[in-house]
Amino acid sequence: MTQSDLVREAISGTRPGFDSRQHLANARKQAVERNYADILIVDADAHHYENDSLGEIAKYIEDPVIRHRAQGTDKYGKAQSLSMEYNQNQSVAGRIVRYPKRRQEVGDPGVPRDVSIVRRQMESIGIDYQVQFPTPMLHLGMHPDPQIETALSWAYTRWLTEEILPHDDRIMTLVYLPFTDPDASLRAVETFGSRPGVVGFMVTGARYKAVHDNAYMKVYRAIEERDLPIAFHASSYPHERMFEGMNKFLSAHALGFTFYNMVHLTNCVINGLPERFPSLKWIWMESGLAWIPFMMQRLDNEYSMRTSEAPLLKMKPSEYMRRNFYYTTQPIEDGNLEALELTMRMVNAESQLLFASDYPHWDFNLPSTIYDLPFLSMDAKRNILGENARRIFHLETT
Secondary structure, X not given: OOHHHHHHHHHHOOOOOOOHHHHOHHHHHHHHHHOHHHOOOEEEEEEOOHHHHHHHHHOOOOOHHHHHHHHOEOOOOOEOOOOOOOOOOOOOOOOOOHHHHHHHOOOOOOOOHHHHHHHHHHHHHOOOEEEEXXXXXXXXXXXXXXHHHHHHHHHHHHHHHHHHHHHOOOEEEEEEOOOOOHHHHHHHHHHHOOOOOEEEEXXXXXXOOOOOXXXXXXXXXXXXXXXOOEEEEOOOOOOOHHHOOOOOHHHHHXXXXXXXXXXXXXXXXHOOHHHHOOOOOEEEEOOOOOHHHHHHHHHHHHXXXXXXXXXXXXXXXXXXXXXXXXXXXXXOOOOOHHHHXXXXXXXXXXXXXEOOOOOOOOOOOOOHHHHOOOOOOHHHHHHHHHXXXXXXXXXXXX
């Protein structure tokens, strides 16, 4: 039986397994009903599972000892992982079936499996361009051995830019920066910044390094010179001391995915990085929106009473947050539309907000979360769904 036969059987349902197109049938129906055909939709944050391809990635690891670890198996024959995976019950005990079943999906002939799966989800959801990120690697900023982050991020980016992105110019990425090592981060910027499909750079949020440390200034300057954005992608580190008393994934996720970005954003603003790098675009990813008005009000209030501690600032913190910063929509807190409308006004959503699905994670959003909002004009919807991303990522769309 050929791979094409396997694909046909998976789509028709005659073969046991999993297929993204069947799983996203309702999303496809929704996209058709809303007629997204004349709207550019750019997904600024989506994910694949790079650990499924560790054997392919490992060959690009430069350190021979680390490469040997990544390519080896344990005494049970299981491939060893260098990243930091945790069982966080994201599948809700298996009820979200794409988690336990994703490895059963069969790719299309002639292209890497990752390309097939990304194409299927884009087509089903109605997405024109999609920015892809790794998943288990989002915890590498907390790895006890900093060499692992440097080695694995380099290998992953080589694999992604050399073996995945060339197959489809609609699939893009923000290059993972091994932020624990400023020199290695600068090397990544200089090496990968001009490669096709690279539209910026990404720092994983769960880490303790201070973003205003002088060691990072050369990295910010190099990114600014290329007129590309830097994104801080949120994640929830389950062994964070403040979260150890939380007995539910729900609790740790609710706070964890805002906590680290709140710290980094505060250090960024109060230490005047938007003044030092006025053309650099900062994106805060996967923290939702509800935290932003709180930060604006809290920082403005503190700054008004202690301006001497932030001498580089020429405006209130909230003004930098509205002018220099961009935010992704997911997971959008839309339970109170009145509150959401105010939040969007406060962040200048029409020019500063980027649609993100975060697919295939458990809390992903569809474009309808923006398209269906009654208080947004059609122009605002177009900007958030794709036009802002077109501008920031320099997309040459037709």
